[in-house]
Amino acid sequence: MSHQRPRMWATIIHGIEDPSPALKQSATAVAVLVAAVLTIVVPGIAPTNATFAIAGLSIVAIATVLAGIISRVDRLAGYVLLVPVIDLIGIGAFRAGTGGGASAFSALILLPVVWIAVSNGRRYIAIAGAGAAIALTIPNLLSLSLPTASLDYVRGLFSTVLFTVAAAIVNQVALQSRVALGKLNRLAEDKEVMLQRTVEYAAQLQESEAKYRSADRLFRGLWAAVTEQAVIGTDATGLIDAWNPGATKILGPSQDEAEDKMHIFEFHLTEELEARARELNYPPGETVLNPGFSALVELARLGKADVREWTWLRVDGTPVPVEVSVTRRVDEGGRTVGYLFVASDVTKQREVARLKDEFVGLISHELRTPLSSILGYLELMRDDEQHPLSAEHLQYLSVAERNANRLLRLVGDLLFTAQVESGRFPLDSRETALAAIVLASIESGRPMADAAGVELVSHVPAGELLVHGDPVRLGQAIDNLISNAIKFTPRGGIVTVALEAESAQAVISVSDTGMGIPASDMDQLFSRFFRATTATRNAVPGVGLGLTITKAIVTAHEGEMSVESEEGVGTRFSMRLPLVTLSAAAAVS
């Protein structure tokens, strides 16, 4: 819209500078027509020679038609000066018909002369002068007589000079106005270009403003949407400068109450900050602005990830357990200018974890107590010397005892799994000789192997392989592997238990000639309560905790578990444990 205005200005200026030939001609045509009407209407100036007068009018009419054609046909534009020249001939003829040299209409000559004279170039002064001379002399030429009276010469010469001078003045004025117009034109063009640029710039500005507004809306929306996590920004000294609705929900103060007024460490327990400072080996009594805050942001300041649990104090003094992630804020130069704290209230998670622990403890206690009675009284029965049991009854008793023990193991495994999950994994680690543990596990597996008709082969070397670990837990892990191998091996099969050293690791492997594990089950093998399809298909008893526990024990000893298996051929489980280094072992011996 607005950017079309400059073009319109240029069009108007251009139009003034160069009106169409038809428009220029119209002035001459109208003037000649008025003159013709006057010769008819006014009695004193009737045509002296009607033929010449009409011929003159006709010639002007032809010039007018020509002007009309040139106006419409662009390629004839170069011939435009023919029009005033023909006009002058016509006017000359008209004068010849209306009194010759004494015609009252000499002034008509002025219009075509001016037309010619405004053209750009001094030569048009001469052309205009020549044209005026022709128009002035035509009456004499047509009467085929030389002017007799000196008046005629004077008139002819003087008028020609006059018209030429007028042409010169017009030519000069036209030149000046053309120069001025040219300047104006260039200015208008410059203005147009500048306006165009301004318009484009404004459009760009509008676009980027729209982008900014949309990003701003998104940011504000996000900021307001985070109602369950506290997002708090501080400067480098801990003074809060950003505070979201989640922060209000968790801690209490509104945005206005917190921003630029409170420090992040005001919400922290001093003891926790001090403990953290000690953990980071801050020299006691160090004279920094606020050692607690320094400890709080220590890792973030170094650009490291820092997520840990803290206790925050609400404004009313209530403690809230939170998990806080601290990151630093940097300026364009990469310098730390402040910190961002994103915190989640973990009250519920802690409550759930506590309830789970309580529940597991309770279940474990509630199941162990009746099992204690069952096993205890079964043993009393077996040991009752006054009423000895028959062989058959003793057999029944064994079945009951075996199943009660099975239940007891299951309870133990469940409790242990829960401890592993909650990260409370009691390990009583010490320097431990593996050979003894492996041999003990083989011996405790022997009755089961005999009952299953499976041969149990031992490859345990005499040398001592020492690891740092909990002998009871390690024994439990090896027991699990051996009893698994026996369970999954058909009668007549072989289970081989081997212990060897491989570089800095002890490798305990249990291989069987059993039914194997399908490849599709491999990646879930160590998941809790997972049972291989071959196990369920062959009705091998178990609940799917053994391998989970074994792996947890091995992992807790910084070891690795691996398994290779081929269905129908056999399976080999290996556990690798880091050996106590030779120098350490030598120091012990």
Next chain:
Amino acid sequence: MTFTVVVADDDQDIRALVGIASERAGLRVVASVGDGASALAAIRSEQPDLAILDVTMPELTGLEVCRQVRADGVNEDLRILLLSASVDDASKQVGFDAGADHFLAKPFSPRQLVAWLAVGKEPR
């Protein structure tokens, strides 16, 4: 003089089982109670040689009974055996810290308890 024992467990069957084991070992059960407060009262009034206390009991836990008896300082010769369904070393240590002399994890073998008591009743 018979070696006397106070048995405390909130589970009646376990209490009876411990009682039977004690008698088989030749001990005399002077009180068999189901909560910590009664256990504390019985120990204070009966002055037994041995107290067999379950850890998890109503009113007062076995650990609290332990601490109070040791705080009394009256019966210095009293030996305390704690019974617990918790098996880890940490809870064992808590028991010893409370003043217990022995720790027995549930489930226990009555046969072994009888053997242990029979040896333990001999004068030290």
